[in-house]
Structure formats: structure tokens, C-alpha cells
Amino acid sequence: MKNKKLSTESYKGVRDFYPEDMAIQSYIFDTWSDTAESFGFQRYDASILEPAELYKSKGSENEEIINEQSYTFTDRGDREVTLRPEMTPTVARMIAGRHRELHFPIRWYSIPNLFRYERPQRGRLREHWQLNCDIFGTTDYIADVEIIALSYHTLLNLGATPEMFEIRINDRSLMERTYHALGIKKAETINQITKLNDRRRKISDKEYRTALSKIVNDEVLAEEIIMILDQTDEQSDVVLGLQELGITNVVFDKSLARGFDYYTGTIFEFFDTNKENPRALLGGGRYDNLTAMFGGEPIVGVGFGMGDVSTRNFLETHNLIPESIRSNSTDLAIVPTDQTLNLEAEKLASEFRKQKIKTITSIGTKKLGKKISDLAQSGTTFVIIVGTDEIESKKYTLKNLQKNSEKTGKLRQLISEIKNHRK
């Protein structure tokens, strides 16, 4: 055996969730699922392991992504396995598997952990969690409105106000018609323009114009495209629908691209309006045949995804993490005066636990004063000291560490005292 010490660091690009981190994570997840369920969405999940073909069949463009940016390995049975990098193929597989028995439209959500093998940087890790919400089986634009409204309320329920973010909307089919009308017909060229538009806010105006002229091979045409892209007064049913619902921090942005190739209609992103952190908070859109690779009838849908890393980042920069989630939820601690009474403390604790009172025992070797000091610091509300006197008399003193008050009585009286306090 080598004597080299193991590192206490977590694996590259993944996070440990110590209790204080887990409190934040749980708060985010709970808010996500409460909001999705308030819209009638049902939760689903699947394994993190998927056959590698699921991602390969999406098209040759994705090959690089699968080969170089995913965790893919061969199992002991010579199967190629991938740690899911996104949820959409999985949910498409599940929907396609049961499409004859599901009553459309259906609303599903999930909070999967997703993996990608790449160099970690700000806001991008190797494992992250993502809220995924989709409505399948309707082409009605109201579904698009509802999905965006759900995204919007998810942020509001996390404490955001509409001024903190901006909703940018575009439509892939509209853009396609626009380019066709300008005489740009080649899908490859349109794709290049879309990719360039995605980078428009990252590069200078001059760089953008030069690159665009190069793609369309025509400076006049490039200027014409830019003029059309910059028109923000597009009358969109989705935008108008959102306004009817009171959601007004919306702009129609023809430069909006989104990386995913499978979007076919409405696409949208929510941007943090904080100038120090101009990032996309979430994004989504409409797709018209996600289940094509499984055969059968096409299934349409609209959905969005929202990551835990960018969400937490957003909450931190806007100072939106509630103080209350950090507090210790333990109600009571039983503190034996001596180590030999530890088992007695455990027995007494079990009586309180039967009454759904969250009870810990303080069974360390520290001195009594130190134990109480530690409990007070950790935020425990009540303590009961048990020594031989208490065990014999079956009368205990309940001490409230927050109010510094005491009450002596039998088990039943103290249970109701604690329960009253919680109300």
C-alpha cells in the first residue's frame, strides 16, 4: 500500500452539498416543483444511464458533442452507456414508448442531474441539475404562452421581480420565412446566420457586420438583414398573450438563436438584467417532432429548461436567498449529564419522536455547559437535561434556549408545551 493521502476535494467539476448548500438546493427544488405542480404538471424521472445510441441518432452534428463532451463508456456487457447530458431525448423516449396510451396534451416536469465532460468554468460544471417542463401534444400557441408563464412564475416564486430579468422571444419558422423572402434559401446559410446571431452580443458590431457579409456574400443584403433583425415591433401572438396575462417584461428579439437544432417554432430565453451578470437564466422553445427517431406519429411539444447553477447565481447576485432556510429545524435536544446515561437519553428521545417532535440526543464527551453552548449556537429550540434524579422522578425540566425560560413537568405536559410553541 502506498501511503499517499486521499484528497478531500470532490471530483472535478462536481459539487459537494454540505448542509448549508443543501438547504439552498432544496429551497430551489421545492420552489421549482411547487410552481410546476401549481400549473398541473406531473413529475417524472429516469436513470442517469442511457444507451449511447439515444444521443447519437440525433444527427451527425451531435457526434462531436457525444464523443468529446459526454461521459460515455463501455459496460461489462459491451454496451455503450452515456451519462445523460440532457433530459429531452429521455423524455422523448418515454413519451414515444407510451404514446398510444397517453391522453394528450400532457404536462410533465422533472429535475434531473445532467452530465457533460468539459472544462468547468463559471456557471458551467460537469454535473448540474435542471428543471425541465414540457407540454406535449398540442400545437396551440397558448401552450407556448403557458410554458413561458410557468418559467416567469418560477422566477417570481423564487423572489424575483420582473425588473430583474427580460424575456426575449423569437420564432424559428418566422425567421426562416424572412430569410426565404430575402432570397436566402439554403438551409446551411440560414444555419450559419443563426449561429452568428447567437454570438451577436458577444462580438463587436463591426465584427458582426463583416461576418454576416461574408456568409451572404453581399454587403447590401447583409445591411438589409440587420435592419430586419433590429425591428422589435413584431406583432407576435405569444407576446400579446403574455401581455394579457400581465407579463410585460417581454421583447421580440429576432437575433435570438438558441443552440438546439430541434426547435422549430417559438424560442425564448430569460436574461438577467443585472449588468454585472448578463447571462441567460433559462431557455426553451417549440419543437415539432422530437420522437421521430422512434418512429410512429410525430409528437409536438413546447418546453423549457432552467439550471440550478445559474438559478443559484441569480439568487445570490440579487440577494434573494431567504435567511429562514438556513435555520436548524431541530426542536429538542436530550442532554445526559453523564455518558453512562446516553442510552436513557436515547429512550427518552424516542418518546418525543413518536410525537413527531424532531429530537436529537447530545451524546458527546463534552462537559454539560459546552454541550448546551453548542446546541444554542446550532439553533436548537429546547433542551432537556437528564440525570439520575430526572430518570427516577420521571419529571424533566424543559429549557427554551431562545427565550431562556424553563418549565418542569411530566413527559405529556412537556410534549404539549413543545407542540404549542410550534404553532
Next chain:
RNA sequence: GCGGCUAUCGUAUAACGGCUAUUACUCCAGUUUGUGGCACUGGUAAUCUGGGUUCGAUUCCCAGUAGUCGCCCCA
């Protein structure tokens, strides 16, 4: 895959190339043997790894490793 920046006790930090490597918080023990937060006293604990320059390196140079930020990519 490419580039910038960084690396000292658990955390955060200090140290013209030269004493036993500083300070704060945390942790442990005590002042206080069955009753908390304060105060005081004491204690544990660190120069990422490997080379080089030098009488001497935490400090300068090179490589590696790790972290971080950006590029590429972004499902």
C-alpha cells in the same frame, strides 16, 4: 483542445531572498466537577509537487499538478 491569472494552518490572510513563518475566525482544553452565547488563558495545525539559480528560496526561474476566468463548444 487553446490562452490569462492564482496556489501559505480547516477557512481567510501576513511575511525587502535571511530569527522558531504573522494575524483573525473555527476547532480542542482550561478558568467554571449538573446548565449556553461573553470574557480570559493555553493548545493543535500550513509554504501544492519536482527540478533550477543562490551561502541561503514562502519569495526568483522552469516543468508538472490543481483551482479559477476567458476562448472553442454548448445538448
